[in-house]
Amino acid sequence: MPDSKGVLVHAEIADGKLCAIATEMLGCGRKLASALGQELAAVLIGSGVSNNAQEAIAFGADKVYVIDDPTLADYRTDAYVSVMEKLAKQVTPQVILLGQTSTGRDLAPRLAFRLNTAATLDCIALDIDPSSKRLLQTKPVYGGNAQAVFTCDTDPQIATVRSKAMSALPQDASRKGEVITIAAGLDASAIRTTVLNKVKEQVAGIKLEDASVVVSGGRGIGGAEGFKQLAELAQALKGAIGASRPACDSGWVSDACQVGLTGKLVAPDIYIAVGISGSSQHLAGCTGAKTIIAFNKDPDANIFKVAHYGVVGDWKVTLPAFTKKVKELVSG
């Protein structure tokens, strides 16, 4: 596609608003579009999403494509790949960005295969190569032990973007842009999945992704009982509970608490890791924190390579003393 042009962002919507990742991608997409001297477009897909077009413009889009159809209410692979394929063939963008979300990580690879091009998932940096004008796509690999930079010679160049890796532009309600409605034109019989039910696993208290303090426990906590002590500290700091994968796999806390490469990515002001060794896969989810504090009995634990402050010792002894002092300080 030699005449491909423009950057297209798939902007997801939740609870009637653009998701944070959508605004972050529009911020990044704006930079890429300027570097290419091209336009930035957003696409909104779903049911009842047309109201969000102005919001996408306010966050940087020049053009917004709206594909609003009741059959698109739930994310279903066949339906979403089909409408994205149709749009990509119609507007021939040079770059397509999607969020590294449940939707984006499912949609992007199939779309890339459908369009005979390549995708790079979970990018943390995207730049235009000044000489070739191709997209340089940086993604963590080997669980975060390394980073790889990829390019691809075919258009569209597709990338999914990790949350909190890019910054959004300030919302500017006075920005003007064009809104274009596109018919979904779906054949219902070609959608081979049905969403029967959506189950929310409630975790009490503050939402992990939004918390300004996260208290996480790992295998070293040893059982569900120990997490009660972490909860006590989290409560004193108005924070949320996180965990490493073994703590979730063992059923000590809900799977929804998992922090890391294949769990949640958090960037709180304070991240407190207790009985966590600091595997690259876990760190992938928490190194965005401003201050990292580690409690570990092993002075050589990898967590101390990224922590700012630490205490070496059995957490069963060091943590209660810490919690007690914290309570005094925050109440006093």
Added chain:
Amino acid sequence: MNIIVCAKQVIDPEAPPASFKVEANKVMPPAGVPPVISPFDESAVEAALKLKDAKGGKVTVLSLGTNLLRDVVKKPLSMGADELVLLEDPAFAEGDSYSIAYALSLAIKKIGAFDLILCGRQAADWDSGQVGLGVAEILGLPSITLARKIEVTDSKAKVERINPDGYDVIEISLPALITVSNEIGAPRYPTMKGIMAAKRKEPVVWKPADIGADPARLGRRAKLVKLFQPVREGKVEIITGETPEEAGAKLALKLREIKVL
């Protein structure tokens, strides 16, 4: 029920982070740490064996790579899988998600009838999460990613797909491709009987020509420009005290002093 599982040999992702080395855009295998089946692929094997326990049938494992250590790639057999097919050839060494999905789909067509293809949600080396979906796209199959539970009834599967807030229950028509996450449950340990059976079983080995692969399509679409290790500046301040309790309390005071608390 016929299930095909795609399982890949990788450098052990649980090897100590300090042993991880990149040289000249390549990852150096850590000395003395043997490779393993990528953990999510082991989850896919476990998912297949759970279905086999419930429904009977046959589980065929397909592994693509170079220098495949028989002890490693035979692990799914010792867990209870029935057949092992290896795509082993230097021509596969430089592949990316596109060429690998292409080669796997050709091999799957050659294996023949199947109801379900299972893959891990992402491989522990490149963390791409694309090959399974690519196979589905090439074979024209419906797909679901990130499964934590799979139940098969007649010509359909009911799948619980994880998301950040819980999970969706999705029905899919078979044949289909499903990628599996660790929430499916810990992979079972090989049994003594399984280990003996795996020892006796010789894998089927196919070369690109055996699956009719077009050499031109075994190259990369995603070009690797650079591979590097991010520098992490280690500057931890360890708080100490006369007793461990004192150290804990002093840490809280320190955080107050620097206005973190």
